[in-house]
Amino acid sequence: MTNDSALSGQARGPADHDVRFQIMVSAKEHFSRYGYEKTTVSELARSIGFSKAYIYKFFDSKQAIGEAICKDCLQEIESEARAAIATVSSPSEKLRRLFQSLPTVTLRLFSDDRKLYEIAIYAASGRWPATITYENHVKELLKQILIEGRSAGDFERKTPIDDVALSAFLVLRPYLNPLLLQHSFDDFEVAPTQLANLVLRSLAL
Structure with a gap:
């Protein structure tokens, strides 16, 4: 996964770019372990150590x-x-x-x-x-x-x-x-x- 491609869309500045990329990497690992269908945003947030509301700042849904x-x-x-x-x-x-x-x-x-x-x-x-x-x-x-x-x-x-x-x-x-x-x-x-x-x-x- 490349940093450039992962940072596409919803740009909010360098710091937010880093967080968005971190969420993507962590989500990919979580989906790989537990599956996309069975994972909720709440479970994903807990695994990353973020709040659900904070993840929604960068992505409006699991999709x-x-x-x-x-x-x-x-x-x-x-x-x-x-x-x-x-x-x-x-x-x-x-x-x-x-x-x-x-x-x-x-x-x-x-x-x-x-x-x-x-x-x-x-x-x-x-x-x-x-x-x-x-x-x-x-x-x-x-x-x-x-x-x-x-x-x-x-x-x-x-x-x-x-x-x-x-x-x-x-x-x-x-x-x-x-x-x-x-x-x-x-x-x-x-x-x-x-x-x-x-x-x-x-x-x-």
Whole structure:
């Protein structure tokens, strides 16, 4: 978890930033031990050593705390994916790297901490703003790769670019969305690569 990403939203100055970050770190540890659903703000406050009212100064609900944690995790996934595609220049290889890196990092994070997976389930089912923003970033990243491929003469240009980006995202979504990921484990080792190849064949001139 990075300090910069954790401090997003509701800025009230350096001291308040530090407290907000401390609450997030402590909440993540508490959720990891006891689970998101079973934890109340009162229990969280006692575990941190703050009053419930003081926590509400920084977060207006338990969901707001969960969303801040979720946003931080999603930013980590996106950053690793961007780093993976930055190492190659070919649009086709960038698309392959994106299809491989996003599911891999997603599974690793949620496998390392199953309680975080619980928060992700709530976020996805409730369509929390952090998840919508993340999905839009992935779609935009796909669109950028598609535009590069068209400019290089590697991909077909007849289909509207937004339609192609959305279709590619829908192909990838079962390995990103935690509600769907739990049903996609059996083929996880080969599916992202095979799906990337399928999308690339559909983009061929």
